[in-house]
Amino acid sequence: MPKSEGTKNRNLGKFIVYISFFIVLIGFSVLLPGKFLTAGNILNILRQTAMISVAAVGMTFAITAGQIDLSTGGVTATASLITALTLQKAPTMAAVLAGILVGLVCGGLNGVILTKCRIPAFIVTLGTSSVYTGIARSLTNLEAVPITNETFTNYFGSGNLGVIPTLFFWTIILTLAGQYLYKKTSFGRAVLAVGGNESAARYSGINTDSIKFWSMVICGLAASCAGILYAGRMHGARYTYGENDSMNIIAAVVIGGTSFSGGKGTVLGTLIGSLVIGMLNNGLLLLGLSVNAQMIARGIVIIVAVSLSLREKKVD
Numbered sequence: 001m002p003k004s005e006g007t008k009n010r011n012l013g014k015f016i017v018y019i020s021f022f023i024v025l026i027g028f029s030v031l032l033p034g035k036f037l038t039a040g041n042i043l044n045i046l047r048q049t050a051m052i053s054v055a056a057v058g059m060t061f062a063i064t065a066g067q068i069d070l071s072t073g074g075v076t077a078t079a080s081l082i083t084a085l086t087l088q089k090a091p092t093m094a095a096v097l098a099g100i101l102v103g104l105v106c107g108g109l110n111g112v113i114l115t116k117c118r119i120p121a122f123i124v125t126l127g128t129s130s131v132y133t134g135i136a137r138s139l140t141n142l143e144a145v146p147i148t149n150e151t152f153t154n155y156f157g158s159g160n161l162g163v164i165p166t167l168f169f170w171t172i173i174l175t176l177a178g179q180y181l182y183k184k185t186s187f188g189r190a191v192l193a194v195g196g197n198e199s200a201a202r203y204s205g206i207n208t209d210s211i212k213f214w215s216m217v218i219c220g221l222a223a224s225c226a227g228i229l230y231a232g233r234m235h236g237a238r239y240t241y242g243e244n245d246s247m248n249i250i251a252a253v254v255i256g257g258t259s260f261s262g263g264k265g266t267v268l269g270t271l272i273g274s275l276v277i278g279m280l281n282n283g284l285l286l287l288g289l290s291v292n293a294q295m296i297a298r299g300i301v302i303i304v305a306v307s308l309s310l311r312e313k314k315v316d
């Protein structure tokens with residue numbers, strides 16, 4: 001392929017997430033006048049996508065490092081339940097820390113199996129997804145755990161800061177923290193190097209196993225944060241939280257500009273990607289389409305996004 005054409009494709013790849021965002025925004029605004037582009041609905045989309053956005057921050061690190069995590073749903077559910085159960089006997093911050101600990105342990109276990117047993121991340125997290133989901137189901141024998149602690153629900157779910165939902169506030173804080181770690185630290189640069197060419201990264205002195213391990217830990221941590229926010233928003237915890245989120249999270253990351261084969265990405269782009277998925281789900285629902293139609297649409301979006309990602313990688 002001529003160099004100029006390759007450069008043109010790379011430049012297009014950088015802006016595809018923003019083009020997608022405006023196409024979806026304008027498209028549904030035209031199809032749903034007076035319904036889609038309203039303050040109330042926009043705030044609703046921000047609330048609905050917050051948990052996906054937060055979990056996708058961690059997934060960005062995993063995919064950039066050339067890995068993937070399919071266990072996020074199980075981690076999210078387990079973290080939400082542990083948080084809710086801890087709130088029954090302990091202060092708010094203790095419950096939040098307990099939920100975060102779940103993510104660190106689950107992500108750490110994924111990382112240890114991945115790096116010590118030399119099993120592909122896809123297989124590792126497919127297996128641990130079943131383990132974590134089973135733990136979540138057994139914690140309360142499928143029973144929901146209500147949360148009556150108003151401090152927790154106000155700060156971590158259903159509250160507002162002025163007119164802005166606290167859920168979106170946490171989304172911005174965690175996205176900015178992820179972007180700083182990704183772009184401004186040696187760890188972030190190492191993640192990009194390992195995902196781009198693991199052998200070259202190893203020969204340059206990077207501990208590739210350590211980078212992959214911590215990428216999985218960050219992914220688990222982000223999934224647990226999503227579980228905490230689920231519990232706050234819903235005023236309770238259930239084993240079903242996050243069970244259908246994995247594909248949305250991966251789609252948000254890839255649509256956001258992270259290469260599915262690793263070595264390239266952006267956390268800020270992931271946030272825009274999650275909003276695209278959120279607007280798509282919301283718009284299809286307002287159009288009166290069934291859940292089945294939404295699933296089909298999401299599947300098509302994922303296929304197209306991954307295809308563009310792999311094509312751009314081939315050009316590079």
